[in-house]
Amino acid sequence: MSQPSQPGTVETTYRDAVREAIREALHRDPAVFLMGEDVGRYGGCYAVSKGLLAEFGPDRIRDTPLSESGFTGAGIGAAMAGMRPIVELMTVNFSLLALDQILNTAATIRHMSGNQFGVPLVIRMATGAGRQVAAQHSHSLEGWYAHIPGIKVLAPATLEDARGMLWTALEQPDPVLIFENVMLYNMTGRLAADAGAVEIDKAAVRRAGRDISLITYGGSLWKTLEAAAALAGDKIEAEVIDLRSLRPLDDAAIMASVAKTRRAVIVDEGWRSGSLSAEIGMRIVEQAFWELDAPIRRVCSAEVPIPYPRHLEEAAIPQVPRIVAAAKAALGRE
């Protein structure tokens, strides 16, 4: 993502953008605090919160014991009592130990209490494969979370979103989960020096095109843009949609693109069966079936726990050639 330097921009990484977002939130609102395993002394397992402990102290950069359920639930309670906690769960894999708190408490309290209590909590976690850390550290389960009514699910793919989504999330009256793809933390690029909050309820067209819609989010966005560039070499102009919010989905943006291109490929690092891609595909069928000129196609992870060896890991998750091939197949140009 290297662009020529523009005036008013700074060179940064996705990691630093997230850190800046957290710093800003801590400065802006004394009710905000960050809590999670190794967020303080260690500096965050992905170095996202490095330096924050020195700046804000152990009360607001709060190291927790290995108790995903306990401290996620504590975040829920603190949010209900007027604080604005940011709970960091190292990876989505470990978030499963807190799934009960997220699903059965955070997502349900507003409904079960007849709107008396809400849970304005933000939970951040890493997701995704590509670092050869084997199955228990590599899964992409954000699509599962997108299944749950009562929460919002965000997937920042760009520096702007890494920087901007957090504050908007903290302003929400309901729980918001933010999934940061592990492969993006080192991504560098230029970001407006005054970058701040962004809206979180709209998908974005990251590349305009007329021939086919490539619908994706998070870590797969960059592979999909690469695929679109390759397709352009074959005179295929692909439109790339970055969903940004996985729950709620921006149906209007998806349908507008499909209405224009009449073809769609969904790229999703989750497993194919029961995936977010299945949901999106079905929505297109429900809402835009008559606009379609070809069957919808999907590029998802293979139905296997993510393997450790590089070649198998690469083969398991969506890659540029598979996206290109799927797009061409949808256009009848295999």
Added chain:
Amino acid sequence: MTIAADKPRLSREHMLELLRQMIRIRRFEDKCAELYTQEKIRGFLHLYDGEEAVAVGVIPVLESRDRIVATYREHGQALVRGVPMTAALAEMFGKQEGCSHGRGGSMHLFDRAKNFYGGNAIVGGGLPLAVGLALADHMRGAGIVTACFFGDGAVAEGEFHESLNLAALWGLPVLFVCENNLYAMGTALALSESETDLQRKAACYRIAAEAVDGMDVVAVEAAARRAVHQVRETGKPYFLECRTYRLRAHSMFDAQLYRDKAEVETWRQKDPILRLTTWLESNHLIHADELARIEAGVAAEIADAVAFAEAASWEPIGQLTRFTYAEPVATANR
């Protein structure tokens, strides 16, 4: 009756009020059981019969700014806390005038005005929530106490241990009230815990802990006074194990195959209402007409509540998806 502790509170008036509150819960729940057989109340219904001394001993000791977290067996806690009986019963009917707008039912009584945080049907699920409420108060130096009620079954859940550890580690003002009624559904405590002396577990986390005869409302109140005072003074957690017994089945579906009638009969002799009444009578502190007056007052309140719940309305199906997320506020400042 333990009457040594905290003498000033042992006025006759006060004793009669304790008795009245216990009778109020007992008669209310007797009525609920009846309404359940009439299918006015559906779903799960967990009665508190035999355990009333715990809620009545603990809750009036709390201030209105203090917070309460309860389980699905929470009618007693809700009533003593001041959730109107009308709203509680309407909730069990599923009517929108219920204290949770009818969305929660018997297991999810909530009342924001009373700082009553439910009503949680996940065994152990309320403990992290209580820790978080207390964390918020701790961070703001509020001097508020959060009382968390849970059963002996919850002690086997990981969240119990995570929560006690967090509360002790961070010095949080939580009063853990364990209602040890010796059974988790049909599983006796001795079949589920290697250490059945539960307050010892709290002591392992360096939490001040004591066990009290939970069938003796005066003893519970005296212990609760010590405990609440200590939590408020020190800001640290306290563990109060109330040794009690549920005289009825776990829920309306329970045939009670796991315990014999003789055991229940033995405990019936310790019924907290019988016990306090007998003590008051033998000390000539209550007259038959006073008891009759209490019963009549309670009966009238229950009759009102039934009429209220019957007359209350069903939420229109058109509102089905309300309260999944906060509704947009009219003031469009974002």
